[in-house]
Amino acid sequence: MSERDVMAYDVAIVGAGPAGLACALRMKQQNADLNVCVLEKASAVGAHALAGAVIETEALTELVPNWRDNPPPICVPVEKDEILWMTEKGATKLPMTPPQMNNHGNFIVSLGAMTAWLGDIAEEAGVEIFPGFAAAEALVEDGKVIGIRTGDMGVGKDGGERDGYALGIDIHADLTVFAEGCRGSVSKQLIKQFELDKDASPQTYGIGIKELWQLAPGKGSTGLVQHTVGWPLKSETYGGSFIYHLEGDKVAMGFVVGLDYKDTYLKPFDLWQELKAHPKLADMFEGAELLNYGARAIVEGGWQSMPKLEVPGAMLIGDGGGMLNVPKIKGIHIALRSGILAAEHYHEKKTSEGWDGVLRSSVIAKELKKVRNIRPGFKWGLYGGFVNAGWETVTMGLSPWTLANHADHSSLRKVSEGKDQPTPPVDTGIKPKDRLSAVYYASTEHDEEQPVHLHVADTNICVTQCAEEYDNPCTRFCPANVYEMVEEPAGKRLQINAANCVHCKTCDIKDPYQIINWVTPEGGSGPNYSNM
Amino acid sequence: MKVLVAIKRVVDYNVRVQVKPDGSGVAIDGVKMSVNPFCEIAVEEAMRLKEAGKATEVVVVTIGVEKAQDQLRSALAMGADRAIHVTTDAQMQPLGVARVLQKLVDEEQPGLVLMGKQAIDDDCSQTGQMLAAILGWPQATFAGKLEIDGDKATVAREVDAGLETLNVDLPAVVTTDLRLNEPRYIKIPDIMKAKKKPLDKRPLDELGVDLGPQLTTTKVAPPAQRQPGKKVADVAELVSELKERGLV
Incomplete structure (x- = not known):
C-alpha cells in the first residue's frame, strides 16, 4: 500500500462557496504570507453552487470594493418586486411587499457564476483552490481538529482498489474552516462528535428546486423579481416559488418546500411542475427552452438552531453553520460576512477559540435574532404564519419569546x-x-x-x-x-x-x-x- | 526522445451543450471546461512512455484563450515536463492548428507527436492527419495500442473491422483512441508541482503562421427534437399505425 501524502497549510477551508471563498480571500488580504487552501468536491468552482439568487451587496463591497467595475458574470439590478398569492385558478398580486422582501438596491446573480468569479479573485490573491477533491473526514487529535482527509479516488464498488487507485491525502492546518453549506457531511460528523447542537433547537431545512430557462424573445422582463405563495401547497406546508428575470430573456426560477412538511405523499418536484402549468404562469413557457435543473437543501432553522460554531482548531461558517435569513430568503450576504468575520477573528487571535462568541455578537446575530420567530410561526399554517410574521416585523423581533424548532x-x-x-x-x-x-x-x-x-x-x-x-x-x-x-x-x-x-x-x-x-x-x- | 502532446480546451463532456439563441455558436459562458478526453489519453500515454524509459521529455501544447492555461496545468499535474501556450482569442480551425503545430515541431524537434483523435466539441478528426501531411511524417490514427521500439512505432488502430496494426518510422504523428489507456487521477501534491513547471506563452500573431480561414460557420443549430414514440398494444395496431402513416 502506498504511503499517504501529508500537506501542511496555515488554513484549510472546506467548500468553495461564498462563505469559504470570502474567508480565504480575507485571510490573504490581511496576511499575504498565510498559506490558505480551499477544497471543493465539485469538479469546478461553482459547479455545485445553486441558489435563487437575489443578494444584498454590502458584504461583497467590503470584500471586493471595486466589484461594480468588474461584476460577476450574471448580475442584474432588481427593478421590481412582486408577490403573487396563488389559488388553483387565479393569482392575486399582494398590494405591498413585506419589508424583508423588498429588494430595492439588491442584485440578481447566479451563485455558480459568482463563486467561480470570486474563486478567480481569491486565486489571484494567492489562495490555492483544489476543485475535484472532497473532504471525507475531519482529522481529530486529542480533542482538536488538526486538518482534514480527502477521499480516496478509484475505489471499486466492493471497496477494493481499481486501476489508478489513489489514496486520499491528509491536509494538516493550524485552522480548519468548514464552509460546506447546508447539511455539510463533515460538519455533520463534527457537530455530532463535539455535541455542538446540544444547546440549540433542532435544525430545520427546506428543499429548493431550481430551473434556468431561456424564454422566447421578448418574454422576459429584466430585473423583475417575483415570488409566489399558496397553491399548490396546502396551508400547513411552508414554501413558495421564485421567478427571477435575468438579461436576454433568461429566467432563474424554482420552488422551495419546508422539510417540516407533514404529508408523506407530498412530492416537491411534482408540485413545482404543477405550479409552472398554472394559467398565470404557463404562458411563459411557450417557445421556451429549459437550460438547467438542480436542487439543494436550504437551512431554515435560523438563530435558535445555530450550533456552536467552534471546536478547538476549527470553525463553522455560512449555511453549514445554519446562517440564513429565511424571511428575506437570503443567505449569501451572511455567508460572505461570516467568512470575512471568521478570517478577521483568526487574524487577530490566531485561534478558533472565541469565534462562536464573536459571531453571536455580530451584525449577523442581530439580523438573525430579529427574524427568529417568523419561520417557526408557519407551524400555524399560512395565515397564522403571516399574522405572526406581521407581529414580529412590527415589533422588530422584540417578543420576549423564541419559538422552538422541531426536527x-x-x-x-x-x-x-x-x-x-x-x-x-x-x-x-x-x-x-x-x-x-x-x-x-x-x-x-x-x-x-x-x-x-x-x-x-x-x-x-x-x-x-x-x-x-x-x-x-x-x-x-x-x-x-x-x-x-x-x-x-x-x-x-x-x-x-x-x-x-x-x-x-x-x-x-x-x-x-x-x-x-x-x-x-x-x-x-x-x-x-x-x-x- | 521528446514527445510533443497537443491538447484542446473543450466544454466538459458531462455538460449539456446549449446552442446560443441567435445560432452563432455554443454557449460557453459559465460552463465547465476541461481537457478534451481524447487529448487526456494522449497525455497519459506520453507519461507512460516516459515512465517506461521510452521518452525523455514530455512537452504539452495548446492554442487558445488565456484560461486554456488551466488545461495545460492539468496536463502538467499529470506529469508533463513543460507547457507551451499559444495564446489567441480567435476561433481556430484544423488546418490553422496544424500549421501552428508544424511551427512548434520545427522548433522542438520531437520524436513523436501525440494528440487526441478528435475533439469532442467539433468532432473534426482532421488536425493530426493534416499535421502529418504538412510535416511529411507517417501517421497512425485512432491508436488503441502503442509500442515504441527504437526509431519505430507499432500502433494497433481501432478501425470498423477491428484492429489494424501499423509499423511506422519515427518521427510520426499518432492520434489516440478511447481504449488506449485510462488516464490517472491527479493528486493535490502534483497540482502544486505543476504550478512551478515552466509554461511558455507564445502570442499566436508572433508565430507568423498563415491561418487564412478555410471554413465559415453559417449557423449552429441543435439536432431536431425527436417526436415521442407510441406504444402499441399488438401487431394489428402496429400494422394499422404504419399504414396510416404510409410506411407500409
Whole structure:
C-alpha cells in the first residue's frame, strides 16, 4: 500500500462557496504570507453552487470594493418586486411587499457564476483552490481538529482498489474552516462528535428546486423579481416559488418546500411542475427552452438552531453553520460576512477559540435574532404564519419569546392516520417531464464503478417498517429519483440510483428513521451546473 | 526522445451543450471546461512512455484563450515536463492548428507527436492527419495500442473491422483512441508541482503562421427534437399505425 501524502497549510477551508471563498480571500488580504487552501468536491468552482439568487451587496463591497467595475458574470439590478398569492385558478398580486422582501438596491446573480468569479479573485490573491477533491473526514487529535482527509479516488464498488487507485491525502492546518453549506457531511460528523447542537433547537431545512430557462424573445422582463405563495401547497406546508428575470430573456426560477412538511405523499418536484402549468404562469413557457435543473437543501432553522460554531482548531461558517435569513430568503450576504468575520477573528487571535462568541455578537446575530420567530410561526399554517410574521416585523423581533424548532425527520404523519393519499404522477407538458429527464439537465455524473455514497444503515427498515408506516417517502422527496422501491418476486427491495444524485442532502435530512447517511462520493462527482 | 502532446480546451463532456439563441455558436459562458478526453489519453500515454524509459521529455501544447492555461496545468499535474501556450482569442480551425503545430515541431524537434483523435466539441478528426501531411511524417490514427521500439512505432488502430496494426518510422504523428489507456487521477501534491513547471506563452500573431480561414460557420443549430414514440398494444395496431402513416 502506498504511503499517504501529508500537506501542511496555515488554513484549510472546506467548500468553495461564498462563505469559504470570502474567508480565504480575507485571510490573504490581511496576511499575504498565510498559506490558505480551499477544497471543493465539485469538479469546478461553482459547479455545485445553486441558489435563487437575489443578494444584498454590502458584504461583497467590503470584500471586493471595486466589484461594480468588474461584476460577476450574471448580475442584474432588481427593478421590481412582486408577490403573487396563488389559488388553483387565479393569482392575486399582494398590494405591498413585506419589508424583508423588498429588494430595492439588491442584485440578481447566479451563485455558480459568482463563486467561480470570486474563486478567480481569491486565486489571484494567492489562495490555492483544489476543485475535484472532497473532504471525507475531519482529522481529530486529542480533542482538536488538526486538518482534514480527502477521499480516496478509484475505489471499486466492493471497496477494493481499481486501476489508478489513489489514496486520499491528509491536509494538516493550524485552522480548519468548514464552509460546506447546508447539511455539510463533515460538519455533520463534527457537530455530532463535539455535541455542538446540544444547546440549540433542532435544525430545520427546506428543499429548493431550481430551473434556468431561456424564454422566447421578448418574454422576459429584466430585473423583475417575483415570488409566489399558496397553491399548490396546502396551508400547513411552508414554501413558495421564485421567478427571477435575468438579461436576454433568461429566467432563474424554482420552488422551495419546508422539510417540516407533514404529508408523506407530498412530492416537491411534482408540485413545482404543477405550479409552472398554472394559467398565470404557463404562458411563459411557450417557445421556451429549459437550460438547467438542480436542487439543494436550504437551512431554515435560523438563530435558535445555530450550533456552536467552534471546536478547538476549527470553525463553522455560512449555511453549514445554519446562517440564513429565511424571511428575506437570503443567505449569501451572511455567508460572505461570516467568512470575512471568521478570517478577521483568526487574524487577530490566531485561534478558533472565541469565534462562536464573536459571531453571536455580530451584525449577523442581530439580523438573525430579529427574524427568529417568523419561520417557526408557519407551524400555524399560512395565515397564522403571516399574522405572526406581521407581529414580529412590527415589533422588530422584540417578543420576549423564541419559538422552538422541531426536527424535520419527525414531522411526517403515518399512513395509518388516513389523512394523506397517494397522488398520480403529474405530466403538464412543460419540461422536464419527470425527475429522470430533469436529472439530465443537471449534467450530474458519478463514476458507476465507485461505491454507493448514500449509506442506508438498515435496508430492512425500508421494506418493512417504513413501507408500512410512511410508504417510503424517499421515493418522493428526492428531486433526482435516486430512491426506488422495486417489486421483485422475492418482495420489495430498495434500489439506490446513486449516479443520479445532485448532492442536495434532502434524504439525509428527511428520512424519518435517520438511517440514510450522505457521504462524499469520489471528488469531482455530482452535478455540473452552469450558471445556477 | 521528446514527445510533443497537443491538447484542446473543450466544454466538459458531462455538460449539456446549449446552442446560443441567435445560432452563432455554443454557449460557453459559465460552463465547465476541461481537457478534451481524447487529448487526456494522449497525455497519459506520453507519461507512460516516459515512465517506461521510452521518452525523455514530455512537452504539452495548446492554442487558445488565456484560461486554456488551466488545461495545460492539468496536463502538467499529470506529469508533463513543460507547457507551451499559444495564446489567441480567435476561433481556430484544423488546418490553422496544424500549421501552428508544424511551427512548434520545427522548433522542438520531437520524436513523436501525440494528440487526441478528435475533439469532442467539433468532432473534426482532421488536425493530426493534416499535421502529418504538412510535416511529411507517417501517421497512425485512432491508436488503441502503442509500442515504441527504437526509431519505430507499432500502433494497433481501432478501425470498423477491428484492429489494424501499423509499423511506422519515427518521427510520426499518432492520434489516440478511447481504449488506449485510462488516464490517472491527479493528486493535490502534483497540482502544486505543476504550478512551478515552466509554461511558455507564445502570442499566436508572433508565430507568423498563415491561418487564412478555410471554413465559415453559417449557423449552429441543435439536432431536431425527436417526436415521442407510441406504444402499441399488438401487431394489428402496429400494422394499422404504419399504414396510416404510409410506411407500409
